[in-house]
Amino acid sequence: MTIGILHPGQMGAAIAAQARSRGVRALWCPDGRSEATVHRAQTAGLESVPSLPDLLAQADMVLSVCPPAFAEDLAREVARHGYNGVYADANAISPERAQRIATILPNATVVDGGIIGPPPTEATVARLYLSGPQGACADVAHLFTGTLVEVHQIGNEVGKASALKLSFASFQKATRALAAVSHALADHHGVREALQSEAERMGSSALAQPGYLPSVAARAWRWAPEMQEIAAALHEAGLPTHLAEGAKRVLEQWNDDKDAWNIELDEVFKHLSTANDETDR
Amino acid sequence: MTIGILHPGQMGAAIAAQARSRGVRALWCPDGRSEATVHRAQTAGLESVPSLPDLLAQADMVLSVCPPAFAEDLAREVARHGYNGVYADANAISPERAQRIATILPNATVVDGGIIGPPPTEATVARLYLSGPQGACADVAHLFTGTLVEVHQIGNEVGKASALKLSFASFQKATRALAAVSHALADHHGVREALQSEAERMGSSALAQPGYLPSVAARAWRWAPEMQEIAAALHEAGLPTHLAEGAKRVLEQWNDDKDAWNIELDEVFKHLSTANDETDR
Numbered sequence: 001m002t003i004g005i006l007h008p009g010q011m012g013a014a015i016a017a018q019a020r021s022r023g024v025r026a027l028w029c030p031d032g033r034s035e036a037t038v039h040r041a042q043t044a045g046l047e048s049v050p051s052l053p054d055l056l057a058q059a060d061m062v063l064s065v066c067p068p069a070f071a072e073d074l075a076r077e078v079a080r081h082g083y084n085g086v087y088a089d090a091n092a093i094s095p096e097r098a099q100r101i102a103t104i105l106p107n108a109t110v111v112d113g114g115i116i117g118p119p120p121t122e123a124t125v126a127r128l129y130l131s132g133p134q135g136a137c138a139d140v141a142h143l144f145t146g147t148l149v150e151v152h153q154i155g156n157e158v159g160k161a162s163a164l165k166l167s168f169a170s171f172q173k174a175t176r177a178l179a180a181v182s183h184a185l186a187d188h189h190g191v192r193e194a195l196q197s198e199a200e201r202m203g204s205s206a207l208a209q210p211g212y213l214p215s216v217a218a219r220a221w222r223w224a225p226e227m228q229e230i231a232a233a234l235h236e237a238g239l240p241t242h243l244a245e246g247a248k249r250v251l252e253q254w255n256d257d258k259d260a261w262n263i264e265l266d267e268v269f270k271h272l273s274t275a276n277d278e279t280d281r
Numbered sequence: 282m283t284i285g286i287l288h289p290g291q292m293g294a295a296i297a298a299q300a301r302s303r304g305v306r307a308l309w310c311p312d313g314r315s316e317a318t319v320h321r322a323q324t325a326g327l328e329s330v331p332s333l334p335d336l337l338a339q340a341d342m343v344l345s346v347c348p349p350a351f352a353e354d355l356a357r358e359v360a361r362h363g364y365n366g367v368y369a370d371a372n373a374i375s376p377e378r379a380q381r382i383a384t385i386l387p388n389a390t391v392v393d394g395g396i397i398g399p400p401p402t403e404a405t406v407a408r409l410y411l412s413g414p415q416g417a418c419a420d421v422a423h424l425f426t427g428t429l430v431e432v433h434q435i436g437n438e439v440g441k442a443s444a445l446k447l448s449f450a451s452f453q454k455a456t457r458a459l460a461a462v463s464h465a466l467a468d469h470h471g472v473r474e475a476l477q478s479e480a481e482r483m484g485s486s487a488l489a490q491p492g493y494l495p496s497v498a499a500r501a502w503r504w505a506p507e508m509q510e511i512a513a514a515l516h517e518a519g520l521p522t523h524l525a526e527g528a529k530r531v532l533e534q535w536n537d538d539k540d541a542w543n544i545e546l547d548e549v550f551k552h553l554s555t556a557n558d559e560t561d562r
Contacts, residue, residue: 095470116483127479154472155471160471163469163472164475164476166466167467167470168479170459171480171487172483172485175456175487177524178455178459181520181521182449182451183448184520185444185447185451186448188520190441191441194433194445195445198445198449199452202449202453203486205485206485207453233466237465237466237469238555239462240527240534240555242526242527242531243458243527243528243531244462245523245527246524246528247523249521250521250524253521272520272521
């Protein structure tokens with residue numbers, strides 16, 4: 001069995017490494033990707049091929065794990081090469097976009113996927129939710145039997161897995177943005193300690209652990225576009241988009257902190273300041 | 282010692298009852314209040330007086346515990362009668378509004394307060410945070426020694442207690458709005474069970490306990506104006522207001538569910554629908 005991974009970041013490489021541990025061959029195409037990505041793919045045991053057509057010609061199955069903004073273009077590129085195998089899109093995209101990807105790839109069998117949890121390592125298990133044609137879902141599931149990727153098939157309809165992923169991410173990520181705003185407000189007034197003790201007392205874990213806020217700022221460049229997809233999903237479902245849009249706007253304050261894992265908490269708060277932000281009120 | 286309570290709702294009556302348990306006389310003015318409020322005040326052992334001037338003439342100390350939108354007008358009314366005792370505003374108002382209240386009452390000694398936690402009963406303890414002139418804070422604290430109202434003095438500056446209250450409420454209340462939106466989205470796509478199991482697995486308590494969502498809808502009429510104060514507080518601090526404004530908009534979807542404690546979860550989700558809402562996109 002040979003799979004192709006488009007475009008392996010941290011999550012994609014970790015997922016592919018799990019399939020590799022089952023003896024699956026995993027291909028990727030390093031064309032135009034960063035050195036860090038190349039290093040990560042090598043560490044995960046992925047085999048590089050020179051071009052997308054090469055990858056598609058050899059792969060029995062393609063997994064797309066990329067930033068949400070690229071998911072649809074990537075599917076279109078794959079479609080141009082007439083790909084007709086199983087195409088699993090495991091990105092944080094709206095259900096409607098997932099369904100559009102299925103129509104973009106009429107010759108392929110499209111499976112909708114949603115990954116929840118951190119990248120799988122010895123210490124952590126990721127969940128891969130799948131929805132779509134049952135046989136193809138089973139084929140994808142089979143890649144990960146006995147690995148740290150726990151697969152759940154949740155229906156025959158493309159869109160359900162994406163809906164689940166976004167429902168969860170909406171809460172999980174926006175609460176972290178909320179926690180940052182709360183701590184920044186308390187900090188402004190010199191009452192962070194009291195806020196911390198209330199958070200601990202009320203068992204509000206996301207609020208009680210401000211130590212992870214620098215990592216939120218560092219990942220905000222990925223999370224903001226995900227909030228955009230969440231807003232789209234809510235709009236499609238006739239639900240209010242304001243919280244998702246609000247979280248997106250807050251996360252965008254940290255755009256310049258991309259991958260700045262060692263940023264100080266003070267800086268995290270300072271970058272939330274709207275004083276530097278002319279587009280804000 | 283005699284205190285006056287303006288205007289005791291559920292929280293105000295419960296707080297006053299704690300002071301009563303220490304032998305403090307507690308006055309209130311039932312003029313224009315609902316039968317439910319009258320009943321609650323009687324149960325809490327409050328003594329009724331015919332008018333605000335009567336209350337102010339007899340009270341050594343006044344506690345304002347009312348919806349945030351009324352806090353400033355109430356202070357103005359009290360000022361008109363030349364009140365010159367201790368005035369503790371324990372409302373969920375922005376720090377700037379708390380400071381404005383201090384200037385509205387130049388003859389009184391204004392203490393800023395913030396209440397966190399549910400109304401104190403045998404089973405629960407409320408925290409009353411105070412900031413302002415030290416002597417007056419100590420006088421307020423003294424009312425509650427050994428009761429279920431745990432008092433914390435957090436500084437000499439009017440505004441700090443309000444800032445703490447709003448920092449906490451911003452997170453606590455907006456996460457509940459977020460949880461409702463997530464469950465409604467998952468419900469729309471038939472994946473609520475999977476969302477629930479992920480919430481339990483990730484320890485996201487607000488998301489894992491959708492059973493409390495009807496009580497959020499029932500209280501949203503109070504929470505939305507609190508979100509307005511939070512947005513004001515964030516604006517004053519130069520922090521992004523989008524999440525607070527987003528939470529306010531979501532909570533407003535439940536305006537018609539005021540005190541509808543027995544509403545079904547399905548209805549809670551349905552009322553989030555923007556289809557009935559012409560002002561929404």
